[in-house]
Amino acid sequence: MSIGLVACVKIVRIMFLELIKVSILSIILSTIEKELIRPIKQAEKYNKPRANLHKEE
Numbered sequence: 001m002s003i004g005l006v007a008c009v010k011i012v013r014i015m016f017l018e019l020i021k022v023s024i025l026s027i028i029l030s031t032i033e034k035e036l037i038r039p040i041k042q043a044e045k046y047n048k049p050r051a052n053l054h055k056e057e
Helices: 002-046 048-056
Strands: none
16 A cells, blocks of 8 residues: 555656646746747738838849
8 A cells, every 4th residue: 555655646746747847838938929929920010011112122
């Protein structure tokens, strides 16, 4: 019975560590999305006439 308990504790610990990793990666990715991707999309939205000028050249 103690072997099963030790295995259960190890599994729970591994799952907890994976949950922490996933949450940290999620925070990092959301920060990247806020800082990089949104400004690029907004710049594309405002620079559409400029893109048409490049097509004419």
